[in-house]
Amino acid sequence: MAQPLQTIGNRGLRAKIDAVSRIKGFDLLLFFVLMMYKLVLFDRFVKVPNMAMSVDDVFVALGTLALVCFWTLWLPIRGRILALTILNVVLTAIVYSDLVYFRYFQDMISIPVLMQAGQVGALGDSIGSLLSARDIWFFIDWPFIIPLVIYLILRKREYQVQLSFAQPKRLRRAVVRMSLSLIIFATGVTLVFVPINIAKKTWAVGLFVGNWWNMSLYNVTGVIGFHGYDIYRYANEHWLHDNTIPAAAKNEAKQWFEERGNERKQLESDPLFGKYKGKNVIMVQLEAFQNFVIGQKINGQEVTPNMNKLLGESMYFKNFYHQTSQGRTSDADLAANASLQPLMTGSVFIRYAQHEYDSMPSTLKDNGYTTSVFHAYDGGFWNRNAMYQTLKYDTFYSKKSFTIDEPLGWSLGDTSFFRQSVDLMKKQKQPFYSFMITLSSHHPYTLPESYQTLNVGSFKGTIFGDYLEAVHYVDASVGKLVAQLKEEGLWDKSIFLFYGDHDNSIREWEPFETFLGKPLSELDRLNILKQVPFVVHLPNGDHAGVYDQVGGQLDVTPTVLHLLGISTADKYFVGTPLVTEKPLAGKKVVLRDGSYTDGKIFYIPPDDGKPEHSKCYDVASGKLTDVKACEAGVDPARKELVESDLVIQHDLIKEFKKK
Numbered sequence: 001m002a003q004p005l006q007t008i009g010n011r012g013l014r015a016k017i018d019a020v021s022r023i024k025g026f027d028l029l030l031f032f033v034l035m036m037y038k039l040v041l042f043d044r045f046v047k048v049p050n051m052a053m054s055v056d057d058v059f060v061a062l063g064t065l066a067l068v069c070f071w072t073l074w075l076p077i078r079g080r081i082l083a084l085t086i087l088n089v090v091l092t093a094i095v096y097s098d099l100v101y102f103r104y105f106q107d108m109i110s111i112p113v114l115m116q117a118g119q120v121g122a123l124g125d126s127i128g129s130l131l132s133a134r135d136i137w138f139f140i141d142w143p144f145i146i147p148l149v150i151y152l153i154l155r156k157r158e159y160q161v162q163l164s165f166a167q168p169k170r171l172r173r174a175v176v177r178m179s180l181s182l183i184i185f186a187t188g189v190t191l192v193f194v195p196i197n198i199a200k201k202t203w204a205v206g207l208f209v210g211n212w213w214n215m216s217l218y219n220v221t222g223v224i225g226f227h228g229y230d231i232y233r234y235a236n237e238h239w240l241h242d243n244t245i246p247a248a249a250k251n252e253a254k255q256w257f258e259e260r261g262n263e264r265k266q267l268e269s270d271p272l273f274g275k276y277k278g279k280n281v282i283m284v285q286l287e288a289f290q291n292f293v294i295g296q297k298i299n300g301q302e303v304t305p306n307m308n309k310l311l312g313e314s315m316y317f318k319n320f321y322h323q324t325s326q327g328r329t330s331d332a333d334l335a336a337n338a339s340l341q342p343l344m345t346g347s348v349f350i351r352y353a354q355h356e357y358d359s360m361p362s363t364l365k366d367n368g369y370t371t372s373v374f375h376a377y378d379g380g381f382w383n384r385n386a387m388y389q390t391l392k393y394d395t396f397y398s399k400k401s402f403t404i405d406e407p408l409g410w411s412l413g414d415t416s417f418f419r420q421s422v423d424l425m426k427k428q429k430q431p432f433y434s435f436m437i438t439l440s441s442h443h444p445y446t447l448p449e450s451y452q453t454l455n456v457g458s459f460k461g462t463i464f465g466d467y468l469e470a471v472h473y474v475d476a477s478v479g480k481l482v483a484q485l486k487e488e489g490l491w492d493k494s495i496f497l498f499y500g501d502h503d504n505s506i507r508e509w510e511p512f513e514t515f516l517g518k519p520l521s522e523l524d525r526l527n528i529l530k531q532v533p534f535v536v537h538l539p540n541g542d543h544a545g546v547y548d549q550v551g552g553q554l555d556v557t558p559t560v561l562h563l564l565g566i567s568t569a570d571k572y573f574v575g576t577p578l579v580t581e582k583p584l585a586g587k588k589v590v591l592r593d594g595s596y597t598d599g600k601i602f603y604i605p606p607d608d609g610k611p612e613h614s615k616c617y618d619v620a621s622g623k624l625t626d627v628k629a630c631e632a633g634v635d636p637a638r639k640e641l642v643e644s645d646l647v648i649q650h651d652l653i654k655e656f657k658k659k
C-alpha cells in the first residue's frame, strides 16, 4: 500500500538525523561551534574600543568551553547530549544577560552586582530599549537543537541497543571516554592559562591585583573566563579565608574611630562650624591634576590663569596631599567622599562595593540634599554604578547622560562636560550636592593640535609638554564653569571646591627641573608627586588666602560637613576639617605607604621594612634629620591605616551601627 507522502518525508529526515547523530563526537563539535559563534557575537555587539577578540582570545574562549564541558564525556550518549544542550541554554542566557547589562551599565554582571539589591533591577523600565531585534542571533540555534535533542532522547530504543554492548566493550568505552575527557580538560587548561599568564606578565601586568574594570578582565579572560574568575575572586575574599576577626580588634577599631569623631566634635565650637548651612556643594575632582603647575608660567604665559585668578577669592591649601593607591581615580573618590584610606591593593570600589560606608552623599541626603555625581565615561568603569548606589547618590550621570558634542581623549571634553553637568544640576531641587569628575587630562595627555594653546617651547611633543597643554585646557574649562555658575546664580549660593585626584605618572625628573628652574631634592620630588591643589571657594570669597597647614583628600568630607554645620562626631571618617579658624594642632596626613607629614617633618618608611632604613626629613630645611624626630608618629600612622582597612574589609561600619 502506498504510504502517505508526509510519512515518507519524515522517515527520510529521521534517517538523516540518525546518520548525522551517529558521527562520533558530533554533539560536542556542535556545542563548540555554536558557543564560539555566540561568544564572538557578544564581542562584536559590546564592541569595546581596543578590545576586539584576538587570536589569543579565541584560544582562551575555546579553552573555557572545554573546561565547562569536558565532564559531559563521562555520561552515556543521551545524557551527554542533554547536558550539552542544558549548557548551551545556560551559557547563552548568561552571555545574553551580560550583553543587556552591558548596554545599560557598560560592565559585566558580577557576583557583588547580583547581591546588590537594585543594581540589576535598575534595568527594569529600560529593559525594552536595551533589547534589539538582531539579538535573535543568540537564540537562532534553539528552535533546531531543542527539538532535535528531544527527538534523540525519545528514540530510546535505538540508543538502548547501542548501549547494550557486551561488558568488556563497555569497560573499554568507559576508559576511552575518561581519557578523552581528560584530554579535553588538559587542552582547556592549556588554552586558558597559557595566554592569560603571558598577558599577566606582559601587557596586562597587575590586572588581576589592581583591576579597574570588569571589561578589562573580560578582554583577557573572555565571558566564561570572567565569570569563573569572578566566582573565584568572590569566594576567595568572602569564604575561603577565615574572615572573622577577634572582638578585641573590632573594639579597638571602633574606639579609634570614636576618638577621631571626638576630635571633630571638639571643633564644633569653631565659628566656621555651620557658617554656610544650607548652601549647595559643588565639588570637582580633576584628573591627574598636580599642585606644581598652580601659579607657574611658561614662556611668559600662565599655565593655569583661571585658577590663579580664582585663588584670589578662595582658600588655597598648598600643602594638600592625594592619598591614593592602586585604585587611582576611585581611591581619590573614596578618600574625598567617604574619608577612608584606600586599600594597599586593588580598589575599594571594585572589591568592597557591597559594604556599608558613611559618606558625604549619604550624610547630605539625610540632611535634605539632592545628591548627584557626574562623570562622562562608561558607568561600569571602577565599578561606579555599584559603588555610587552604595554611597547613596540619588543620580549618577555617566557617559550616556551626555551628548558627545566635544569628543576629546577618552570621551567628552571637560568644557562640554561641565556645561552639560551644570545644565542638569541647575534643574535640581536645592540644596544639592553635585560631584563632577573630569577626564580630559588623563594620561597620555595628547590633545589635538587645535587645543594646544600654550607655548610649551622645548617641551613640545613630549609627554611633559602634553601634560602642561592638558592642564591648561582643564584650567580654561574650570574658568568657563565658574562663569556659568555665576550666570546661573549658583555661585554665591554654593560652596565650590576642587582638588586633583593623583599624580600624572611622569617619572623622569628632568622636565620638572627644567620647568621649575631648579634641581629637585628627594623631598621636593616627593612633594611634587604627592601634592594636589585643594581650593575652597566660599560665598562672597570669604576667608580667601593661601593656607599652608597640611591636609589630604580624607579631610574633604569632614571639611564640607563642618562648614555646613552637620556633625560628623558619630561618623566613621578618618579625616578632620581643614577650614577652621584655628588649624587642628598636631594634624598629620598619612599616605597609603605609611609615610606621613605634619608640615614640619616628613617620614618615609623603609623599602625593606627595616626601621633603620626609614627616612625623616626636616621640611623647613629640606634636609634629612634624625629618624627619632619622626618616630612618635610612625605607629599612629600605621594604626590609622590598619583601622581603616579593618572597617572596609570586614564591613564593620554596618556592624557598629547595628549596636
Ligand code: GP9
Pocket: 287, 327, 328, 329, 330, 375, 377, 378, 381, 382, 439, 442
Ligand atoms: C575613568 C577615569 C580614569 O573613568 O576615572 O581613571 P584613572 O585611570 O585615572 O584611575
Ligand code: MN
Pocket: 287, 288, 328, 329, 501, 502
Ligand atoms: Mn584619575
